[in-house]
Amino acid sequence: MTQKVAVLGTGKIGEALLSGMIRAGWSPDDLLVTARRPERAEELRARYGVEAVSNAEAAKAADTLILAAKPQDMGALLDELAPHVAADRLVISAAAGIPTAFFEERLTEGLAVVRVMPNTPVLVDEGMSVISAGSHATEAHLVRTEDIFKPVGKTLRVPEKHQDAATALSGSGPAYFYYLVEAMTDAGILLGLPRAQAHDLIVQSAIGAAVMLRDSGEHPVKLREAVTSPAGTTISAIRELENHGVRAALIAALEAARDRSRELASGNG
């Protein structure tokens, strides 16, 4: 029998996942969405041909519920869902910070809960989804979760204690690269290039560097050394990065993201 999957709280990450599932061959007939605003429900219906229903209807009809509301909205969503989630359902949470125990305590006794931290590149099938089992989730539940997330990128299983770190690295990760591209494009403008050209030069350099990181098997230090000619341009830039503490700033930034993820654990951070 075909499994029905519902995305509850279909905002940016929920829609990214939904679009990925459809690209991967899921029939819109086997997918349900929920949204707070009727206009948003209509938009999703028109864009993907999926049925938009209430949270209670989704909980009753779907075998797998993907919860993609903000951590701060999760308590209220669970209050709505609690009377309707049968014990044989799989609940997948994509929320930053919130532990699987939060769902287990508020929903049906013995329910399988899986925590996943995806990232927005699921939109282009290059996502990174980090997966942890709750206390009642079995191997079969993890495989069911991977069936949803594998077609839209890589997946990795980690113990739940590492989820806050994963959130800081890969959940938020794309934002750091966009930030760097934005800053380097500004630098290109300072150096006299038109914005569009500066953008293209930096984006293609980022793509080339990312593919080499993924495919060459080389350590990033080796790849950087190959760019850094003696008494050349690159080392002049690297010295400035070190002078400005960019490495320390990145370490502090990711530590702050990890700490914020921990703060969100209660669902009202």
Ligand SMILES: NC(=O)C1=CN([C@@H]2O[C@H](COP(=O)(O)OP(=O)(O)OC[C@H]3O[C@@H](n4cnc5c(N)ncnc54)[C@H](O)[C@@H]3O)[C@@H](O)[C@H]2O)C=CC1
């Ligand atoms: N944006 C990202 O890159 C990532 C986000 N996440 C997690 O995904 C979740 C959603 O994040 P975004 O998509 O960025 O936020 P968002 O604000 O775009 O989406 C959340 C959606 O949930 C809806 N919602 C809230 N309560 C609801 C309810 N009771 N019933 C139906 N819909 C409800 C909101 O109207 C909104 O459309 C968060 O928990 C976040 O931690 C995880 C990984 C990456």
Ligand SMILES: O=C(O)[C@@H]1CCC=N1
């Ligand atoms: O910024 C956030 O809280 C979410 C979680 C990971 C990426 N975006």
